[in-house]
Amino acid sequence: MTVFAIACGSIPKGYDEGGFAAVAGLDSFLRDFHLTPGRWNDASSPAQLASRRAVVTSLGVLGAAIGAVVACAITDRIGRLRAWQVFVAVWMTGFFAATFSSGSIGLLLFARIWGGVGAGGLTVVAPLYLTEIAPTSSRGMIVSVYMVILLSFLMAGFFINYAALMTMSSSRSQYRVVLAVPQIPMGLMLIASLFLRDTPRWLASKNRGHEALMALARLRGSHAGDPEVLREFAEIEKQIEDESQMLADASMWTIVKEVATVASYRRRFLLGVMMQTVAQWSGGNGITYYITDIFRLAGITSKRLSLVTAGSYGATKLVFTVVFTWGLIDYFGRRRCFMAGLALQCVTHVYMAVYMALWRESRNRAASDAAVASVFVYAVGWSIGLCTVQYLYGTEILPTRVRGVCYATNMAIHWLYQFAVVCVTPTMFSSLDVWGAYVFWACVCAVGLVVLGLWAPETKGVPMERMADLFSGPWYMGWRAKISPSDPHHDGVSTASDPALCRRTVGPAGLTAGSGGDGKWWRRVDDERGVKHASPGKKKIYLA
Structure with a gap:
């Protein structure tokens, strides 16, 4: 119940990419908001009308970028759950205003930005919450439920538009029904969230240990005295205690400075940025937002058939x-x-x-069918690749102390990229004659294969408390990084946080003294792997 309710925070993003993107093409919507030829002096130019439609669509994405920044400021302060509830309420009020804007383009644009703030905040908070409550063995599966629900509503958005087109008259009621649909499940999940608790990791970071233990026991379907629950809770507490300051005492500016100056934090944050860059500029949302146009260029000219094919594209991504x-x-x-x-x-x-350059105008049926098929193959590649992994890496590789700020910043970058992609894709199709846009996307994919292939370590099965151990070597050796359970330098309990969280002074014989949550220790780097050894008589702490 908890996983499903929180994962429904992906509905606003999914429905925006499927439902609203298709609504913006309905005749009833275009007429009501004066986006049809004859309403503007320069309306004879299809590019002008397309540009206005792109503004209506992209303003929601711009609002989402703002929402991600707001999430950065409030998620660590008020908690993951309360932030989730706030952003759901913001999105619902924005989408409600858009539904009943009744031809007022100014109100629609404001509603798009306001609703986008809620949608953008949810893309930060929902994966963050899911990551922090998931057991190590199934963390990937649980976080990926977020994407399953997102794609379910992306697909549903196309088919709901198709149903409205086929069964309803071309009036305001047509697009209002389409826009009202996602507000029903989100309203139900908002009510359900009143019976949920915040994540154990966030509660522990706020010195609310008893609440954290109760929340963890409830999530695991057990009781507070269960040895497995106590063991997991001890690992969470150990990580929190090893940080020099609790989240409640750290300002956002302090965390930003640490991310900028601590090599381990910086590398992990930049890896998340790189994943967002490759994901967005390799065609991901550019193709999704303009999928009906792409199918038209591939030879599907009927509006009804293009909606059905777009829905099938969404279904492929979902499956x-x-x-x-x-x-x-x-x-x-x-x-x-x-x-x-x-x-x-x-x-x-x-x-x-190749198709767009050589065969688009040739009426070559075989080449056209292959182009349509290749779009579906692309959907498979996107679905098993960065579609979900970008969210998973962004939430799991950083410690609790900086996770909220770093992931929120990553999602702000994600939305700014998406805003840029939504705005420039029609221009790329026009100025680069479509085929040039595909060449650009292919080059980004090739660069991503090389850079991410070298940089990104495998995080499957690695406890979040030990993620720092994967980032101790050169960035280009990330592909070889792994955690060995038999490593004698690990005590099998947990790892400490990064060294920048300690106040350092120079000690004797080249040793460095640090002071953190567990008191004082000495460390020395004396082998190529960068393993840190504690001084005699002190508890050994592994610093990554």
Whole structure:
């Protein structure tokens, strides 16, 4: 129940990419908001009308970028659950205003930005919450439920538009019904969230240990005296205690400075940024938002058929995301999945570039069918690759202290990229004659294969408290990083947080003294792996 309710925070993003993107093409919507030829002096230019439609669509994405920044400021202060509830309420009021804006373009644009703030905040808070409550063995599957629900509503958005087009008259009621649908499940989940608790990790970081233990026991379906629950709770508390300051005492500016100056934090944060960069500029949301136009360019000219095909595209993404979630991600691992996904994306982009350059106007039926098929193959690659992995890496590789700020910043970048992609994709299609856009996307995929292939370590099965151990070597050796349970330098309980969380002074004989939650220790780096050894008589702490 907890996982499903929180994962429904993906509905606003999914429905925006499917439902609203398709609504913006309905004649009833275009007429009501004066986006049809004859309403503007320069309306003879299709590019002008397309530009206005792109503004209506993209303002929601711009609002989402703002929402991600707001999430950065409030998530650690008020908690994951309360932040989730706030952003759901913001999105619902914005979407409600858009539904009943009744031809007022100004109100619609404001509603798009306001609703986008809620949607953007939820893309930060929901995966963050899911990551922090998930057991290590099934963390990938649980976080991926977020994407399953997102894609379910992306697909549903296309089919709901198709049903409205086929069964309702072209009036305000047509697009209002389409926009009202997602508000029903979100309202129910908001009510359900009143019976949930915040994450044990956040509660522990706020010195609310008893509440954290009770929340953890409830999540595991057990009681507070269960040895497994107590063991997991001890690991969470140990990580929190090893940090020099509790989250409640650290300002956002302090955390930002630490991320900028601590190599381990900086590398992990930049890895998340790189994943967002490759995911967005390899065609991901550009293709999704303009999928009906792409199918038209591939030879499907009927509006009704293009909506059905777009819905089938969404269904393909959903099916393979489910396969990814409940099979591949925690079996084959994150690296193999995103590498295979990027490779598939690159191949399909190359074919589409060739098709758009050579056969688009030739009425070659075989080439057209292959182009449509390649779009579906692309959907498979996207679904098993960065579609989900970008969210999973962004939440699992950083410690509690900086996770909220770093992930919120990553999601703000995600939304700014998406805003740019939604705005520039029509221009890319026009100025680069479509095929050039596909060449660009293929190049991004190729660069991503090399850079992420070297940089990103495998995190499958690694406890969140030991993630720092994967980032102690050079960035380009990340592909070789792994945690060995038999490593004699690990005590098998947990790892400490990064060294920048300690106040350091120079000690004797090249040793460094640090002071943190467990008191004082000495450390020395005396082998190539960078293993830190505690001084005699002190409890050994592994600093990554």
